[in-house]
Amino acid sequence: MSKRKPKLYEPCPIARSVDIFGDRWSLLILRDAFDGNRRFGDIQRSLGVARNILSHRLRKLVDAGILKMQSASDGSAYQEYVLTAQGERLFPIVVALRQWGERHLFSCGERHSHLLERATGKSVPLMIPVARDGTILTPEAAYVEKVI
Template identity: 60%
Template structure:
């Protein structure tokens, strides 16, 4: 089996983030956690992923501090998975992926799930990247400053 390259010591924040949650199962688990899934069986039914893969991804997300394993709310013997503060900080990432997917992978009028504001039922505004002074910025308006460079 090919060993996965570790990126957790990279100087690049994108590389470290991908190392922590970059595989599709992990991102979909986080998405489902935002949608209210808490139990192993709920994740398994929603994703259709093999139990051994799900167990490994849940363990990695717990070890990485994205999810916490907590006693069941109903007092049962099983454990539940909840987003930590670190996990909840992924919300803009999941929203950005959702909005990117809506814009590039669906035909006009094609049915899809929608993320709406709970208060008024309206879709969220598209996310924007803004400079410190509030103006919108595009890729051409930015530069990556590398350590020692």
């Protein structure tokens, strides 16, 4: 089976984004990075992913400028994977996926993890796109201008 090549000149921002971090492992690596996992071994244990797959996904995220490698913060010889500013801007996407999953993939009362504000200990409010006037933006109220 041949691998699909990324479309470098794809005019759709979603398609370009999915080429970088749209697979299961990349999104779970991002989740772990937001949870504070930085070392290869810690991420590998958390995800239970094969080392070669993890290595490939981490390299792809580093090459895309989402993660960077740096010396371990504890002064050991290890390297750590740290979110860049560009990577940190993916936080709303990860939160939106989490909130959608909480709402649609768990039965009422079923146990699952919760995202809480560190300062208050309260649940993070639901992420909802809003129009310029502050009203909720529905799919019907938005459109995509296609580039020809």
